[in-house]
Amino acid sequence: xxxxxxxxxxxxxxxxxxxxxxxxxxxxxxxxxxxxxxxxxxxxxxxxxxxxxxxxxxxxxxxxxxxxxxxxxxxxxxxxxxxxxxxxxxxxxxxxxxxxxxxxxxxxxxxxxxxxxxxxxxxxxxxxxxxxxxxxxxxxxxxxxxxxxxxxxxxxxxxxxxxxxxxxxxxxxxxxxxxxxxxxxxxxxxxxxxxxxxxxxxxxxxxxxxxxxxxxxxxxxxxxxxxxxxxxxxxxxxxxxxxxxxxxxxxxxxxxxxxxxxxxxxxxxxx
Numbered sequence: 371x372x373x374x375x376x377x378x379x380x381x382x383x384x385x386x387x388x389x390x391x392x393x394x395x396x397x398x399x400x401x402x403x404x405x406x407x408x409x410x411x412x413x414x415x416x417x418x419x420x421x422x423x424x425x426x427x428x429x430x431x432x433x434x435x436x437x438x439x440x441x442x443x444x445x446x447x448x449x450x451x452x453x454x455x456x457x458x459x460x461x462x463x464x465x466x467x468x469x470x471x472x473x474x475x476x477x478x479x480x481x482x483x484x485x486x487x488x489x490x491x492x493x494x495x496x497x498x499x500x501x502x503x504x505x506x507x508x509x510x511x512x513x514x515x516x517x518x519x520x521x522x523x524x525x526x527x528x529x530x531x532x533x534x535x536x537x538x539x540x541x542x543x544x545x546x547x548x549x550x551x552x553x554x555x556x557x558x559x560x561x562x563x564x565x566x567x568x569x570x571x572x573x574x575x576x577x578x579x580x581x582x583x584x585x586x587x588x589x590x591x592x593x594x595x596x597x598x599x600x601x602x603x604x605x606x607x608x609x610x611x612x613x614x615x616x617x618x619x620x621x622x623x624x625x626x627x628x629x630x631x632x633x634x635x636x637x638x639x640x641x
Contacts, residue, residue, distance in 0.1 A: 372409065372423040373528030373567040375555050376478060376495060377521040378513040379548040385513035388480050388493040389548065389575045390421045391555050393528065394597030395568035403568070408596040410574040412582030413437050416447060417482035419574045419582035423526040424475030424500070428467055432460050432477055449483045453496050457508050460498055464506065475500045476525050482576055489578050495522055518546040528564035535561075535640075542637035549617035549634045556589075556615040557640070570594040573613060588614040588625050 372393055379387035396407035411420040411433050418437065422429035436456055439445035445455055456479060464472075479496040493513040500506050511522055524532055535554035544550040552573070559569040572594075573585040586595045586607075593600040595610070607622030614620050619631035627633065 372526040373532050373555070373559060373564060374409075374421055374423050374476075374478070374523075374525045375521055375532060375551065376421075376480065376523040377548065377551045378493065378516045378519060380516055380519050383489075385493060385516055387548075387575055387577045388419070388482075388495070388513060388522075389552070389573060390419055390478065390480065391552060392421050392572045393526075393559050393567040394570055394572055394594075395566060396426050397566050400565075405568045406596075406598045408572070410572050410584060410596070411437060412574055412584055413441055414581060416440055417484075417576055417581050418479065419576045420477070420479045421574075422475060422477050425473040428463065428472060428500070429475045429477055432463050433479075435459060435463070436479065447481075449481065449494060452481065453508065453510055456496060457498060457506060460500065461506055464500055464504055469502060469504070472502050474502055478523065478525070480576055480582075482578075491578050493576065497523060519548045519551065520546070521551055526564075526567065528558060528567035531561065531563040531567075532558040534558070534563075538640055539637075542639040544634075544637050544640075552613070552617040553615060553634075553636070553640070560615075570597060570599075571615075572597050575611075583611060586610050586612040586620075586622060588612055588620045591625050593622060593625055 374392045376390050378385050392409040394405050396404045420433045440447050477498040481494050483492045495511040497509045535557045539550040539554040556571050570587050570589045576582045612620040612622045616634045618627045618634045621628045
């Protein structure tokens with residue numbers, strides 16, 4: 371059923387980024403599991419990132435259609451009406467989906483609204499809860515109210531475990547930072563309290579400039595992208611951003627912290 375978290379990263383000026391992190395496990399009942407499921411989605415031409423919890427077949431299909439329609443200008447990317455239009459698309463899909471095979475689901479979409487000035491923007495989170503009876507609830511949240519880095523949404527069967535570690539990191543010297551949030555999420559997955567969630571974590575980000583980006587994960591010296599280990603040493607490994615469990619910037623080729631990166635040591639309060 372997934373562990374999922376959405377958070378805003380705030381710098382000295384204002385909210386500068388939004389990240390989504392997810393686990394990598396897809397489960398069928400209580401027995402069959404697959405720990406390489408891709409759960410994060412981006413667009414190469416629009417500032418949008420997305421994820422889900424719950425029914426993988428339904429949710430992935432909906433997210434794929436939402437992004438494809440936006441990219442092909444079949445869904446108007448105007449912030450004022452975008453949320454309602456996405457809800458209508460999801461509702462149409464839900465009506466036609468066989469209820470006997472449906473599990474309650476959450477679909478999360480984050481977009482950036484650019485301001486008139488350079489680097490002026492607002493990030494908007496759309497959260498759709500889809501129920502087996504065919505109903506959908508819909509909420510909107512914005513980042514402009516945040517003064518420090520903080521999580522906006524935590525979902526899934528692993529929510530309690532993730533929030534346990536968020537509280538632990540919140541009491542540390544790293545409180546109010548993106549590294550505290552992602553490190554707490556990574557700790558929760560590594561502990562394995564939720565049987566429906568599993569490492570490696572997956573990560574994507576949306577910044578003030580550019581479109582959504584998937585971020586590679588360095589975990590125990592291994593490279594993971596979209597939940598799957600990359601064992602080959604491609605020359606292009608550093609074409610993407612890499613982070614480790616402590617949110618330190620890493621080199622994709624060496625699978626270690628970059629020489630120009632700031633070390634982010636684990637606070638004693640979290641050991």
